[in-house]
Amino acid sequence: xxxxxxxxxxxADMLAGAAAAQGILAxxxxxxxxxxxxHVETSLLExxxxxxxxxLTTHLNDGRRLPRRSAFRSAHAxx
Numbered sequence: 001x002x003x004x005x006x007x008x009x010x011x012a013d014m015l016a017g018a019a020a021a022q023g024i025l026a027x028x029x030x031x032x033x034x035x036x037x038x039h040v041e042t043s044l045l046e047x048x049x050x051x052x053x054x055x056l057t058t059h060l061n062d063g064r065r066l067p068r069r070s071a072f073r074s075a076h077a078x079x
Contacts, residue, residue, distance in 0.1 A: 015047035 020042045027038035049056070 011051075012044040012048050015051050016042045016044045019047050038072070 019041060023038075023040035023042060028039050030038050044056065
C-alpha cells in the first residue's frame with residue numbers, strides 16, 4: 001500500500017493564472033476609464049475555492065444532498 005499519490009496537473013497554478021489574467025484585464029479597463037492604476041493580487045487557495053463554488057454551495061445550502069443530475073447512473077452524482 002502506497003501513500004497519497006500527487007495529482008499530475010498543477011490545476012491551482014493554472015486557475016490562479018487565469019484569475020490573475022482577468023484581474024490584469026480589469027485593471028487595464030479601469031485605467032482606460034478612470035486613468036488610475038490598480039494593484040492585482042491572486043491566491044492559489046482562493047482560485048481553488050472559486051473553482052469549487054457550485055459544489056461547496058450545494059453541499060452547504062441544500063441539506064447536504066447530492067444534486068439530481070447523474071444521467072449515466074454513476075456511483076456519484078458529481079461524476
